[in-house]
Amino acid sequence: MHCTIMKGLLLALLLISINALAHKPNEPTHQIYPEGDLALENGSVIKDFDLSYTTQGTLNADKSNAILMVTAIGGNHHRIDYLIGPGKALDTDKYFVICTDAIGNGLSTSPSNSKSQPNVSFPEFNMRDMVNSQHRLIADHFGIKKLVAVVGASMGGMQALQWAVSYPNAMQAIIPIIPLAKTHAWTTGVLEMLRQSIMTDPAYQGGKYDKPVEQGMRLWSGWLSGVIVRTPAYQDQLNATTEAEVEYLKKVQDSGWKRMDANDWIWQSRAYDRHDVGQTKGFNGDTAGALKSIKAKTLILAGTGDLLNPEADAKASAKLIPGAKYLAINDRLPMGHLSGAGATKDENEFQNKVIAEFLATLKK
Numbered sequence: 001m002h003c004t005i006m007k008g009l010l011l012a013l014l015l016i017s018i019n020a021l022a023h024k025p026n027e028p029t030h031q032i033y034p035e036g037d038l039a040l041e042n043g044s045v046i047k048d049f050d051l052s053y054t055t056q057g058t059l060n061a062d063k064s065n066a067i068l069m070v071t072a073i074g075g076n077h078h079r080i081d082y083l084i085g086p087g088k089a090l091d092t093d094k095y096f097v098i099c100t101d102a103i104g105n106g107l108s109t110s111p112s113n114s115k116s117q118p119n120v121s122f123p124e125f126n127m128r129d130m131v132n133s134q135h136r137l138i139a140d141h142f143g144i145k146k147l148v149a150v151v152g153a154s155m156g157g158m159q160a161l162q163w164a165v166s167y168p169n170a171m172q173a174i175i176p177i178i179p180l181a182k183t184h185a186w187t188t189g190v191l192e193m194l195r196q197s198i199m200t201d202p203a204y205q206g207g208k209y210d211k212p213v214e215q216g217m218r219l220w221s222g223w224l225s226g227v228i229v230r231t232p233a234y235q236d237q238l239n240a241t242t243e244a245e246v247e248y249l250k251k252v253q254d255s256g257w258k259r260m261d262a263n264d265w266i267w268q269s270r271a272y273d274r275h276d277v278g279q280t281k282g283f284n285g286d287t288a289g290a291l292k293s294i295k296a297k298t299l300i301l302a303g304t305g306d307l308l309n310p311e312a313d314a315k316a317s318a319k320l321i322p323g324a325k326y327l328a329i330n331d332r333l334p335m336g337h338l339s340g341a342g343a344t345k346d347e348n349e350f351q352n353k354v355i356a357e358f359l360a361t362l363k364k
Helices: 002-016 127-141 155-166 185-199 202-207 214-228 232-238 242-256 262-274 287-292 311-320 336-341 345-360
Strands: 031-039 045-056 066-070 096-100 147-153 171-177 297-302 325-328
Touching (some): 031 127, 045 127, 147 155, 155 171, 185 202, 185 262, 214 242, 232 242, 311 325
Parallel strands (some): 066 147, 171 297, 297 325
Antiparallel strands (some): 045 096
């Protein structure tokens, strides 16, 4: 049992905090959509913006079978692979699944790869900017007028909610997994301490480093992937002794610290801080009003005991969105934020089952 859990959690670390890895022959082709200069909500511009994405399945003749996947903070287009493929919830024998990389993840244009605006000269952005860049891909590149659904976990779930507010007629449904409609003080506090863990490393050099910020990123990896995304009860089951916990955290840090560029994560985390669907144009900061405006059929899945995106926000959102359905992913053994990572057989099967059933209720 212990070995099974350990393997699942190490897999989850790859899903939660993974950067650009070399593509394997059996993986979908990595593609780039050049969007030119991307105007941001704050008035800044990302120059020569490229949006990274992959596709699986076949787009049908009337372009009515597309599902958009949006990714988590620090994640890439593999983030919800546990839900994508033949026979899975996002069945690629039925659907054309477009998996995007968010601004700042190291694959789409980011502080780490921008030639004209590198590192600290890269403009800060928010989640509506991410959504707007994705809408260009969907509408302008693919010519898709209406998606079947927008699906994402963590920051992906937050973008899914934003999609439904910003583009209310662009999808039949949304499936936000472990989301927030608005980032509250607790989550900002967690993200700020993670940023400080990176930025106080002398190697960070005010963001103008020329080699990986190893000690800062080790602290970041241990805190985020080893502590914050799980619950005390789940950690106790995993590691019965102090020595086992310390050994496990070292493994997390060893395997995780290189997976994200420091500035990329800091810039994405600041977008996470600013998230509030109520700040969408026309809502004047009314978060509840923005949620009430959502037309898409909604299934919200959240992780009991989530220390990063507390599930109280997801529950409140489900009550405000007309007709929304809310399900806890794992009440039996609360896993917290890790619930949205496909880390264990039970929660993987649960998500695939309920999402497939939900999609089956949509109009063909």
